[in-house]
Amino acid sequence: MSVAKDFATRLDERIAALDNPSLLGLDPRLDYLPKHLQAKAEAKNGSAPEKSAAAILDFNCEILEALKDIVPAVKFQSAYYEAYGASGKECLRNSLKFARQLGYLSIVDAKRNDIASTAEAYCRAILGQSEVIGGESYTPLGADALTLNGYLGSDGIEPFLKYCREAGKGCFILVRTSNPSAGELQDLILEDGRRVYEAMGDLVARWGTAVPGKTFSSVGAVVGATWPRQAIALRQRMPQQIFLIPGYGAQGGGADDAVAGFNQYGRGGIVNASRSLMLAWQKEGGSGLDFAAASRREAIRMRDDLRRALAHR
Amino acid sequence: MSVAKDFATRLDERIAALDNPSLLGLDPRLDYLPKHLQAKAEAKNGSAPEKSAAAILDFNCEILEALKDIVPAVKFQSAYYEAYGASGKECLRNSLKFARQLGYLSIVDAKRNDIASTAEAYCRAILGQSEVIGGESYTPLGADALTLNGYLGSDGIEPFLKYCREAGKGCFILVRTSNPSAGELQDLILEDGRRVYEAMGDLVARWGTAVPGKTFSSVGAVVGATWPRQAIALRQRMPQQIFLIPGYGAQGGGADDAVAGFNQYGRGGIVNASRSLMLAWQKEGGSGLDFAAASRREAIRMRDDLRRALAHR
Numbered sequence: 001m002s003v004a005k006d007f008a009t010r011l012d013e014r015i016a017a018l019d020n021p022s023l024l025g026l027d028p029r030l031d032y033l034p035k036h037l038q039a040k041a042e043a044k045n046g047s048a049p050e051k052s053a054a055a056i057l058d059f060n061c062e063i064l065e066a067l068k069d070i071v072p073a074v075k076f077q078s079a080y081y082e083a084y085g086a087s088g089k090e091c092l093r094n095s096l097k098f099a100r101q102l103g104y105l106s107i108v109d110a111k112r113n114d115i116a117s118t119a120e121a122y123c124r125a126i127l128g129q130s131e132v133i134g135g136e137s138y139t140p141l142g143a144d145a146l147t148l149n150g151y152l153g154s155d156g157i158e159p160f161l162k163y164c165r166e167a168g169k170g171c172f173i174l175v176r177t178s179n180p181s182a183g184e185l186q187d188l189i190l191e192d193g194r195r196v197y198e199a200m201g202d203l204v205a206r207w208g209t210a211v212p213g214k215t216f217s218s219v220g221a222v223v224g225a226t227w228p229r230q231a232i233a234l235r236q237r238m239p240q241q242i243f244l245i246p247g248y249g250a251q252g253g254g255a256d257d258a259v260a261g262f263n264q265y266g267r268g269g270i271v272n273a274s275r276s277l278m279l280a281w282q283k284e285g286g287s288g289l290d291f292a293a294a295s296r297r298e299a300i301r302m303r304d305d306l307r308r309a310l311a312h313r
Numbered sequence: 314m315s316v317a318k319d320f321a322t323r324l325d326e327r328i329a330a331l332d333n334p335s336l337l338g339l340d341p342r343l344d345y346l347p348k349h350l351q352a353k354a355e356a357k358n359g360s361a362p363e364k365s366a367a368a369i370l371d372f373n374c375e376i377l378e379a380l381k382d383i384v385p386a387v388k389f390q391s392a393y394y395e396a397y398g399a400s401g402k403e404c405l406r407n408s409l410k411f412a413r414q415l416g417y418l419s420i421v422d423a424k425r426n427d428i429a430s431t432a433e434a435y436c437r438a439i440l441g442q443s444e445v446i447g448g449e450s451y452t453p454l455g456a457d458a459l460t461l462n463g464y465l466g467s468d469g470i471e472p473f474l475k476y477c478r479e480a481g482k483g484c485f486i487l488v489r490t491s492n493p494s495a496g497e498l499q500d501l502i503l504e505d506g507r508r509v510y511e512a513m514g515d516l517v518a519r520w521g522t523a524v525p526g527k528t529f530s531s532v533g534a535v536v537g538a539t540w541p542r543q544a545i546a547l548r549q550r551m552p553q554q555i556f557l558i559p560g561y562g563a564q565g566g567g568a569d570d571a572v573a574g575f576n577q578y579g580r581g582g583i584v585n586a587s588r589s590l591m592l593a594w595q596k597e598g599g600s601g602l603d604f605a606a607a608s609r610r611e612a613i614r615m616r617d618d619l620r621r622a623l624a625h626r
Contacts, residue, residue, distance in 0.1 A: 027431065030444065041446055048445035049453075055446060079431045082438035084445070085406060085453035086399035093398060111426050113462055115492045118340065118392045125395035131343065132361035132397070133354055133368060140362075140398035149426055151464050151487060153494035174464060179428045181466035188512055191502045196509060199501055 007145055007170030008216035008242055011105050012267065014072040020303040021262070021310075023107070023244070024067055025274025026095065027077035028056045032278055034288025053087035056080075059291075060095040063278065064102055066292035070299045073105040075244075075272055076143075089140075096141055106143045107244070111174065112160075113149040119159035122146075127169045145170035147222060147244070150200055157207055161219060170218040173208075175201045175234060178224025178247035197230075201237045210240045216268060220244055223261050224253075231261030235268075243269040249276030249302070255309035266310040273302055320458055320483030321529035321555055324418050325580065327385040333616040334575070334623075336420070336557070337380055338587025339408065340390035341369045345591055347601025366400035369393075372604075373408040376591065377415055379605035383612045386418040388557075388585055389456075402453075409454055419456045420557070424487065425473075426462040432472035435459075440482045458483035460535060460557070463513055470520055474532060483531040488514045488547060491537025491560035510543075514550045523553045529581060533557055536574050537566075544574030548581075556582040562589030562615070568622035579623040586615055 005013075015021050030038065033055055041055035064074065081092035092108075099106050112122045124130045126146045129137040145164075150157055150173045160171050176186055176197040186197040194202070201221065208219025220242040223231050231243070243261045247253040248271045255271075262269040276283075280298035281291035288294075318326075328334050343351065346368055354368035377387065394405035405421075412419050425435045437443045439459045442450040458477075463470055463486045473484050489499055489510040499510040507515070514534065521532025533555040536544050544556065556574045560566040561584045568584075575582040589596075593611035594604035601607075 048447045048449045049451045051446040079434035083434045083443045086402040089399040089402050121392035121396045130396045132365040134361045136361045138362045153497035155492040155494040179468040181468040184466035189504045
């Protein structure tokens with residue numbers, strides 16, 4: 001397979017082109033959708049899960065269309081699609097296809113962790129193609145990148161690294177998460193003085209080095225935005241990692257915290273917002289007929305907030 | 314929801330009834346299937362992924378049928394089904410349905426890890442039902458249990474525990490895995506002298522206590538069989554956990570190692586074998602026309618091997 005550019009370079013360039021390190025999180029639930037989308041889906045033929053997935057696909061596509069010149073990348077949380085079985089899987093596949101056509105870089109937030117041939121199956125499932133009967137190949141999702149959990153060590157990461165290298169894809173490995181209880185395991189202190197999450201960060205830095213001549217590795221790190229001091233320290237440990245930073249907006253983190261882990265040139269991070277972008281229409285009030293326009297207004301506000309934070313730090 | 318019995322009791326009783334702590338792992342790939350199943354699927358109508366999923370469903374169902382009076386439970390590795398997209402999801406759903414009808418307890422090996430509403434979505438996706446348009450509910454998979462990764466701490470586990478408690482379901486949390494590099498993170502020594510995996514074991518023991526009057530918790534632990542001394546020590550830390558023990562057969566562990574973590578009454582463990590059971594027909598030689606009978610012969614051999622190891626330790 002010949003690939004023009006590695007994932008990290010593609011993502012870095014697209015962030016630079018839009019001057020916006022935002023990541024649109026599409027983690028849809030039926031109760032997030034305005035009534036008119038549900039009614040439209042209900043009038044269609046098909047099973048109840050098919051109708052539900054159709055409503056979610058409409059929701060995703062309208063938001064993707066409205067934000068395409070503002071936001072460089074989109075992250076789909078796998079759980080919300082898995083909850084609708086085969087229909088949900090097809091919805092995710094079509095959402096990814098539409099996002100690609102509009103120029104977004106795409107990440108599936110799956111937090112997978114497995115070894116050997118199982119890890120390879122996940123690569124095919126989320127990033128690549130599967131061989132199918134008749135000698136054809138089938139693309140189940142075809143995302144640009146996925147999230148991983150490194151608890152299993154190198155065996156649970158290297159099959160993904162190999163696949164990403166060969167196919168120009170990327171991954172983001174959990175280092176320090178943003179949830180309140182993250183520290184129960186991640187903050188434990190090792191006998192050498194490091195915290196568990198710092199040991200994980202050191203592993204990630206070892207797993208992911210940039211292509212010669214490039215700034216960033218296609219092996220990134222998930223680093224929670226609610227812990228800015230940790231983010232600054234982790235940047236020292238992982239100079240070549242792009243940080244995927246959750247926790248902006250509805251989860252509570254502000255722009256100044258979110259950009260704390262960016263490098264000295266204001267690069268190397270992408271800040272996720274899910275509910276604040278998906279549910280902007282609820283915050284604005286009204287029936288949600290113009291939900292995608294509300295998401296666009298919020299995406300512009302978030303972009304400008306991040307630009308300001310990067311300019312003033 | 315009213316549930317007659319908790320998951321741990323159901324599993325423990327079924328293991329006792331068949332006097333066999335084996336777990337059938339169904340992690341199918343097309344190249345594991347005998348040629349006649351592929352040819353049968355090729356002759357069907359449908360897309361290439363649909364045909365591939367149909368061949369895998371046939372393979373699963375024949376093995377499940379052949380082992381139903383020997384093996385108490387089945388574990389499906391999610392990755393292999395995800396690799397065929399929506400068709401793979403439907404194949405997993407139908408395999409689970411068939412396994413339930415035959416009396417197997419079912420585990421989806423998904424190693425999920427996420428928080429809050431995302432964790433709840435995974436519960437619906439793998440164990441329960443989703444609400445769909447029209448007010449109906451839909452069962453995407455409906456498994457009895459799933460595997461989890463506890464790196465996120467309590468926030469990443471408690472939504473699953475709540476769901477399991479209310480619905481009579483179970484989970485198995487990764488503590489010490491059996492892969493060669495598992496120790497890179499899991500064996501690091503903490504300043505209090507514990508290893509990281511022991512700290513995880515202590516968390517799991519805290520998360521999962523048995524229902525009053527019962528021996529085992531429905532919150533189990535994944536404990537690699539290639540490390541028997543660790544398994545014995547972990548049994549002390551986790552007296553109420555059922556251990557899911559990978560690594561028997563093709564992955565290298567023997568029966569004596571596999572049962573090391575069982576309690577003093579020879580209970581509290583279930584030993585997985587995937588390739589050695591699925592691919593028994595290849596080991597025996599021949600065309601694979603009687604692949605399910607070969608799996609049965611191997612399942613009986615494994616059962617007797619585990620019985621012997623439990624009797625002689």
